[in-house]
Amino acid sequence: MAKPPDIDIPERSKPSKTSFSIRPKKVEQWLEDLPRANLGETARLLYDALLDVNQTNYSYQDRLRFLESLRDPVQYVTDSLKKHFIGASYPLPIKNQKIAAATREIQTAMATGYKIAISDILTHSFLFTDKKLLTTLLHRAITYYGRTLLTSYQIYAPCAPKVWLELHKLYSIAESRKLENQQVDDYQRVYVERASINAEYSRILLLALASPYKLRQGEASKIYFTLERWTRHCQLSNVDDYKDRENGFFGVMLDRDAPPRSLAMTMPEDCDPQLCRILNTQTLAELIRGEIQGSEDIGESTITSIELSRPDLSHDLLRRLLIAWGVETKRNFSRTEAHEKVEVSIGLNSIHKHIGKHRGAKQNEIYNNPAHFDSMVIENVNEEKPDIWNMVYPTELSGLAPLVEEEINLNSPDSSNPTSPSYQQGSWAIINESAGGYCLEYRKGTSAKAQVGELMGIRRKSDDVWKWGIGVIRWMKFSSTRTLRLGVEMLNPDAAAVGIRSLAAEGDKSAYQRTLMLPEIHAIQQPTSLITPPAPWRVGNQLSINILGKTVQVQLTAVTQCTGLFSQFNFKFLNAKQDETDTSDVSGHWELDKDFAKIWSAM
Secondary structure, three states: OOOOOOOOOOOOEOOOOOOOOOOHHHHHHHHHOOOOOOHHHHHHHHHHHHHHHHOEOOOHHHHHHHHHHHHHHHHHHHHHHHHHOOOOOOOOOHHHHHHHHHHHHHHHHHHHHHHHHHHHHHHHOOOOOOHHHHHHHHHHHHHHHHHHHHHHHHOOOOOOOOHHHHHHHHHHHHHHOOOOOOEEEOOOOOOOOEEEHHHHHHHHHHHHHOOHHHOOOOHHHHHHHHHHHHHHHOEEEEHHHOOOOOOOEEEEEOOOOOOOEEOOOOOHHHOOHHHEEEEEOHHHHHHHHHHHHHOOOOOOOOOOHHHHOOOOOOHHHHHHHHHHHHOOOOOOOOOEEEEEEEEEEEOHHHHHHHHHOOOOHHHHHHHOOOOOOOOOOOOOOOOOOOOHHHHOOOOOHHHHHHHHHHHOOOOOHHHHOOOOHHHOOEEEEEEEEEOOEEEEEEEEOOOOOOOOOOEEEEEEOOOOOOOOEEEEEEEEEEOOOOOEEEEEEEEEOOOEEEEEEEHHHHHHOOOOEEEEEEOOEHHHOEOOEEEEOOOOOOOOOEEEEEEOOEEEEEEEEEEEEEOOOOEEEEEEEOOOOOOOOOOOOOOOOOOOOOOOOOHHHHO
């Protein structure tokens, strides 16, 4: 009998009368009797069965047969449970956190079952090991650990202890027996049904290197599935094959419970050559560059509901992956610790209401016009009508009129109260700060509805009572104490609440859309810009901006960023046209079409 491999498996006992039976007919009948309409009960039964079998002695052949029969119901349950935590508001409620934890536990239990079979086959058949069977077992165990990590990234949670160490050990076993390049069938994969252990392991390494805590909701799973096609374009090799320290090389420490890291942080000379591998992503980076140049962009972001159903990746996401896998990034500003409570408002509408709530009711009325609809008689069903997709991404100014009438209207009048639940502020604390932004920790309050790429307003206690700094959430992660932490990049230390509508809608007096105007920052040559909803505005649109009852006509000239939750535009002034209904000048003598410097103090 050979020495068992150094992998973590639970202690097992002999089967008893109360043990779960894994005889094929018993398992088949048990699976048929699962109450699939009751998702919670089905999940509990699967988890209990896995725990029982993982703590009982069975032959590795019977164990493999049992685990393979559970793959479909486990995938059904885990995919169904994800609706409780993917797309939800963050921080997750306790119930949703427990559902996510249960999903990870089921996936981990599957990986543990395959590890037990690996240990048994290596212990009891050392001289005549079934290599094909061992390759399948290793591939399955690595796959389920990868799904466990994916679930952690989807809820911005830390990885469970020892997951990375067990992954590295499983790959080491495959390497030591020269099985890492053997192909294994897996019908649950989306694009490539046959893959090697090397490909599946590299897929998980690349997902971890994609800065998963900076991804927007829905992007981690898109990358995970797309990597099925991309892993063959990267190489995993020994340290001896590594020659030059260039972008696109990452170190994997097989004896540590840690994900891969850039070679700038993991020096090859600091690790045992036998326990260190180099991941080369240069060819993959070139492939991504080619996809960006040779494909049509599907949109500025993968977070909108229109794009989430598409399997391909947007140019914006591809560029971020190119940076993550091909270019070494460094922090621009040093961080300093800070412990200070701040007021936070999340989302464009919420920030706008908090900034503008000191105004009179008359100013807020311009955002509250209810939508109105007209009926018409269709005389000819073959009459050509505008494309409905122009309502989402208008391609010409003439198509903006119906869009403004139906889409630009805001909430009903009773929602204008900034203290309503949709616009309440949470209690947050600054953990550390730099010249570029903050690390914030959620303390208490209503559901924060935080998302990567969402707009955030921050008001410090020492600031002026109406002064809100504007930032964007770049990453999210739950700490070890289950508190949510955010990385916020500051866009501007000040903002004005204004309203915009298309010049095409000037005649019908449609409501203005809530928008923020960020003042110019001379020190870094940052021009004045507008923060708008992600649709329908595009470069070239001509808008009317309402500022304290006055109107300014502008044209959008460039988009500086679009996260799918908001867009930021540069603009230029057209001929000024003042609103005849309110000609009072609240800030002295200034010309709207030439100078904005004096308007900020008035706001």
